[in-house]
Structure formats: C-alpha cells, structure tokens
Amino acid sequence: MTKRLWSFSIVCLLVTSCGAPLTKPYQDQSSAQHSTPNVTQTSMEASRDFAESPFPTEGSNHLSMLPPASMPSSSALPIAPTRAPSHTHAPSPTSTPSLNLKPKSNPKRSVAQPEASKRPSLPVQKNQGQVRISQKKLTxxxxxxxxxxxxxxxxxxxxxxxxxxxxxxxxxxxxxxxxxxxxxxxxxxxxxxxxxxxxxxxxxxxxxxxxxxxxxxxxxxxxxxxxxxxxxxxxxxxxxxxxxxxxxxxxxxxxxxxxxxxxxxxxxxxxxxxxxxxxxxxxxxxxxxxxxxxxxxxxxxxxxxxxxxxxxxxxxxxxxxxxxxxxxxxxxxxxxxxxxxxxxxxxxxxxxxxx
Missing domain, CATH: 3.20.20.370 (Glycoside hydrolase/deacetylase)
Incomplete structure (x- = not known):
C-alpha cells in the first residue's frame, strides 16, 4: 500500500514539472504572431514607397516605374544583394531594417530634378555660336x-x-x-x-x-x-x-x-x-x-x-x-x-x- 502511494506521488510530480515549460513557448509564439501584422505593415509601406519612387534603383528591372496597384507582392520585389533574401511569409522583426529604403530622401532628389532642367542644353550653346558667326561681315x-x-x-x-x-x-x-x-x-x-x-x-x-x-x-x-x-x-x-x-x-x-x-x-x-x-x-x-x-x-x-x-x-x-x-x-x-x-x-x- 505504501509503495503504491509513493509511486502515485512520483507520477504526479513528474506530470506537474513537465506541463509548466510547455505553456511558455506557446505563449511566446502566440505573442510573436500578434506582433507580425505590425512588422508586415512596415515592410509593405517600405515596398510601396519603393514602388512610388520615380528613381529606379539598382536591380529593380524598372518595376519601380509601375503604379502601386500593378506592383507584384512583396515576395516578388527585387532586393539588392546587401539586403536579406525575401521569403513567401512575413519577415521576422530582425529583417525589418534591411527593407528600410529611406523614402524621405526621394523628395529631395525629385526637387533637384527641375533645377537641372533649367540649365542650358548644348544645342542652345551651339545656336548662340551660330548667331555670333552670322553677325560677322560676309566677304x-x-x-x-x-x-x-x-x-x-x-x-x-x-x-x-x-x-x-x-x-x-x-x-x-x-x-x-x-x-x-x-x-x-x-x-x-x-x-x-x-x-x-x-x-x-x-x-x-x-x-x-x-x-x-x-x-x-x-x-x-x-x-x-x-x-x-x-x-x-x-x-x-x-x-x-x-x-x-x-x-x-x-x-x-x-x-x-x-x-x-x-x-x-x-x-x-x-x-x-x-x-x-x-x-x-x-x-x-x-x-x-x-x-x-x-x-x-x-x-x-x-x-x-x-x-x-x-x-x-x-x-x-x-x-x-x-x-x-x-x-x-x-x-x-x-x-x-x-x-x-x-x-x-x-x-x-x-x-x-x-x-
């Protein structure tokens, strides 16, 4: 009788000690899944900024010139070699910085573009030279x-x-x-x-x-x-x-x-x-x-x-x-x-x- 009682007690202790660590990883995983939408939203915003940028980047294959509605999913976006490879599922939080394309720099580049267009082109300079020649007295x-x-x-x-x-x-x-x-x-x-x-x-x-x-x-x-x-x-x-x-x-x-x-x-x-x-x-x-x-x-x-x-x-x-x-x-x-x-x-x- 005493031996059976000790055996039952040992079994209960084993069951109790094994069940406690099983719940914590599950809760951590569940917590990570709840944080995924925020991470996914951040990466998609970066992709959208990439698509809306008027300046093609290296390796883009000019996909960035397409309107946002026609852009492929984030899994198909080309990524420069320095970035982490893309996956079919949402990236982990640690991969988020590699997708940060710094869209704030694009407006500065687009502002500089009109200034460049104000510079006189070479044909204008040639025409000015022709005007000067035409003003010379002819023989x-x-x-x-x-x-x-x-x-x-x-x-x-x-x-x-x-x-x-x-x-x-x-x-x-x-x-x-x-x-x-x-x-x-x-x-x-x-x-x-x-x-x-x-x-x-x-x-x-x-x-x-x-x-x-x-x-x-x-x-x-x-x-x-x-x-x-x-x-x-x-x-x-x-x-x-x-x-x-x-x-x-x-x-x-x-x-x-x-x-x-x-x-x-x-x-x-x-x-x-x-x-x-x-x-x-x-x-x-x-x-x-x-x-x-x-x-x-x-x-x-x-x-x-x-x-x-x-x-x-x-x-x-x-x-x-x-x-x-x-x-x-x-x-x-x-x-x-x-x-x-x-x-x-x-x-x-x-x-x-x-x-």
Missing amino acids: LSQLVVKYPETFKLRGSSQEKKVALTFDDGPDTRFTPKVLDALKANQVKATFFVLGAMANTHPDVIKRIVNEGHVIGNHSYSHENLPKLSVDKFQNQIESTETILQNLIGYAPRLIRPPYGAINEDQVKWIANHHYLIVNWNVDSLDWKSLSSDQVLHNILQQTKPGSIILQHSGGADSQDLSGTVQAIGPLITKLKAAGYTFVTVPELLHVTKSK
Whole structure:
C-alpha cells in the first residue's frame, strides 16, 4: 500500500514539472504572431514607397516605374544583394531594417530634378555660336553664294559666250575711241557709267545707247559704298538712275558697285528694289595704264565660257587707257576664232536691262 502511494506521488510530480515549460513557448509564439501584422505593415509601406519612387534603383528591372496597384507582392520585389533574401511569409522583426529604403530622401532628389532642367542644353550653346558667326561681315564671295539671284559674277559655263564691260565713263578722251573699236568689230558691250559723268557728257551716253550697247549704274561719284551711310548709299544709286532715265528712257536694272565693294545690307536693299549686282570674273587690270599686249594677255588667260570681262572707258586724268582701246580689236578677233560669241550682260544672264 505504501509503495503504491509513493509511486502515485512520483507520477504526479513528474506530470506537474513537465506541463509548466510547455505553456511558455506557446505563449511566446502566440505573442510573436500578434506582433507580425505590425512588422508586415512596415515592410509593405517600405515596398510601396519603393514602388512610388520615380528613381529606379539598382536591380529593380524598372518595376519601380509601375503604379502601386500593378506592383507584384512583396515576395516578388527585387532586393539588392546587401539586403536579406525575401521569403513567401512575413519577415521576422530582425529583417525589418534591411527593407528600410529611406523614402524621405526621394523628395529631395525629385526637387533637384527641375533645377537641372533649367540649365542650358548644348544645342542652345551651339545656336548662340551660330548667331555670333552670322553677325560677322560676309566677304564678296560669301555674298555671291548667299544671294545668287541678286549677285552675279559670270554667266552660264554651258554657253561659249562672253560679255565685254567698261567702267567709269563716259568721258571725251577714251569712251568715243572704245565705241569706235566696238563698232568696227560689230560687237555690243555693256557700259557701267557714273551719274556725275553722264550728267557732264550726255551726248556720249546717247551715242552708247544709239549704237546698241547697254547702260548700267556705277554709282554717282565712285564712292566706296560699304563706308557710306544708308541714306548716302541710296542717293548714289537713285540720283544716277534719275539722270540716266532722263537720257536713255529707262532705269537700268544692272548695278556695278565701285571697286566691286558692297556689304550685305546694301545687297538686301538692291534685291528689295529689283536691281541686279553685276561684278566680273575676268579683270584686265587696264586701270594700271597697261600696254595693249598686257591687257590682251590678262584677258585671254582668264576667259572661259560665260565670262564677264572688266575694262574701263574712263578714269582719272592720270590714267592712260590707250592700251585698252588698242587691245579691243585683237581681243575680239582671237576670241571669235576660238568660237566665242560676244553679247551684252543682259543677254549673257538672260535678264532685262531695265527694272
């Protein structure tokens, strides 16, 4: 009886000692489960901030650019190698710091973005450079390229035609002799005359026209046009036009600036008033009072189909244009023998002589 009583007591003690530690782990686990929603909410908030951030991070595969509603579950979010690997169940509290993406730093980055957009781009800087270049004065060759319909140096190279032109007349010393030589060789030329000289020698102007030659405007007093004010430049052209129109019955369309010099603003004015600038591509250099052989050589070595040849029929009292007069006959003979035809500038350029 006593032995049975002791056995029963020992069994009871064993049962009591074994049951006590079983309840505490269960309660701890239950407590951990109750804290899980809070941990899970924290990680999802971090994921949502990650998804809403406009800046893709390394390894994101651009999933962060998707709207929050289309984002995959937190288990599918890519995590940088420094973060703990993701799991299908809610992470433990110890893994929470690894999901802290510091969303507060994103607004600072988004604020800096508009400031960067205010900086001038490279194309703007290039355009500014182009504006500075366009403000530079253009050379005569550049003006010819830029205004091909207003500025001419030659005719078509497809036609074996040339035009003789004579500047700075009329006078009574050399212009009549030039006219005599042209008449003897049955060639028509173009005379770019000065308004002041035309006003002084109207009879010579009328002879030029009566013999079938063309008149062009060479300014009034042979000024260097680019150095003139706008008003003085216009007066040089318009006063000469008025004189010539009264003498020959038309306003010449052709203008040859003295020295061939002109600036872009003046070219624009001429274009707007329906004139045509005619310079040359063959220079005889006869204004240097050269001999006939020198004049002839200078012209022949430069002449090609479509050439406009520069000579003079008047000038300063110190200039001797005898070589010009004497070279006309041999020049016409040689070029005709080479198959060239002599025409006036309007015929060469296929334009009208008057405005």
